Amino acid sequence: MSDKSNFSFNESNALGEIKISKEIINNLKGLKRDDGEYELIIETIFKKNVSSKNKKGDPEVFDMSIDVNVTLKKNNDILKNSFREKLSYNNLKSKFELKQQENNLKTNLVQEITQDILIYLNSIK
Numbered sequence: 001m002s003d004k005s006n007f008s009f010n011e012s013n014a015l016g017e018i019k020i021s022k023e024i025i026n027n028l029k030g031l032k033r034d035d036g037e038y039e040l041i042i043e044t045i046f047k048k049n050v051s052s053k054n055k056k057g058d059p060e061v062f063d064m065s066i067d068v069n070v071t072l073k074k075n076n077d078i079l080k081n082s083f084r085e086k087l088s089y090n091n092l093k094s095k096f097e098l099k100q101q102e103n104n105l106k107t108n109l110v111q112e113i114t115q116d117i118l119i120y121l122n123s124i125k
Contacts, residue, residue: 007121009072010036015043020066020110027114031121041071048102051088059091064102066109070117072124079124083116085109 008031014021021042028040044066051061065086072079089105092098 007031007038007124008033008036009038009040010034012040012042015041016069017044017046017066020044020046020106021068023110024068024114024117027111028117028121037074039073041073043069043071046106061088061090062102063088064105064109066106066113068113068117070120081120083113083120085112085116 009028010033012025012028012032014025021044024042024044025040045068047063047065047067049063050059051063052059054060063086065084068083070081070083087105087109089101092101
């Protein structure tokens with residue numbers, strides 16, 4: 001998909017949740033070229049909240065979301081767009097398994113957002 005794009009960037013910056021932002025930029029590396037026209041700035045916000053609790057007050061359901069703000073700079077022009085992916089998941093008795101599940105879900109959200117960003121970038125002329 002990225003090889004057919006007319007869009008390219010020559011510089012990128014990761015802001016916010018640096019690890020997630022860098023992962024997205026790494027996923028977009030096929031669009032990076034020395035002669036690219038844009039500077040790509042990725043800023044992410046990661047949130048995990050308790051959505052519901054049982055009668056004891058223990059968490060039963062969590063919500064996870066990733067918000068990404070994409071800024072493209074070319075000379076004096078600035079383009080901005082925002083992307084969001086979120087999901088809900090049940091708590092697990094094993095905290096180790098819960099952490100593994102959360103890491104997998106976060107990776108899936110990053111991949112979904114990356115696809116959305118790719119579609120957006122490929123639409124830029």
